[in-house]
Amino acid sequence: MTFFLGLGIAGIVLLALSLIFGGVLEGLLDGLFDGLLSLPVIAGFISMLGFGGAIVLGSTGAGTFVATVVGVAAGLVAGWLTWKLSRALMRDQTHATPRDSDLVGTSGSVVTAIPAEGYGEVLLRLGDQPVKYAAKSATPVPRGTEIWVEAALSTTSVAVRPVER
Incomplete structure (x- = not known):
């Protein structure tokens, strides 16, 4: 369970770093998969993998394999939702600034x-x-x-x- 919690915390740290140093760190993944591998998406995936796996492992008698499968599924959902939300926010257009x-x-x-x-x-x-x-x-x-x-x-x-x- 410690490994899963570590992954969850690492994802949150990565998300905080992407918010603080977004432009610098985002350049490392620039152009890959049309934003699918942006830092917030990766951070969401890693966090949900870790926390989802820890919840399954701590609350059920299931083993590490089941916890990993559930964590990966939760991570994929969180990553996909983060990707969709960020794309929707980037498409949001405002009116032209009056001159x-x-x-x-x-x-x-x-x-x-x-x-x-x-x-x-x-x-x-x-x-x-x-x-x-x-x-x-x-x-x-x-x-x-x-x-x-x-x-x-x-x-x-x-x-x-x-x-x-």
Whole structure:
């Protein structure tokens, strides 16, 4: 039983090492079997082999051979589940990161009046989040006016014009 527990602990240590030094250690197995032999998969297999074998050996009167067969089966299931889960997580795509140029053509409202010379503030939506920007306009724009963004001047300022209806 000590051997099986040792395998289980070794698998957990390998999993911890793969989490800490993932990029370095993963390079050793790079390109083998399309991620089937990644370190988390190997760690899951070894851990379940060890702990599954130890549970069978300690709780039943079965011998080492039966404990090994059950441990290998449990390890294969754990390795396969780890592989499937990691592939699903790697396929998960997020939306593109919003950029300042995405603001051009959007509408918003003036929060602080925009003078003819200088900056005011406008509230815009970037990536479905309200964001306050410094705003410049060719004409004075009073507070509460709906505006259109004409250009992104910098990461924190925009050029706007009032919406004409």
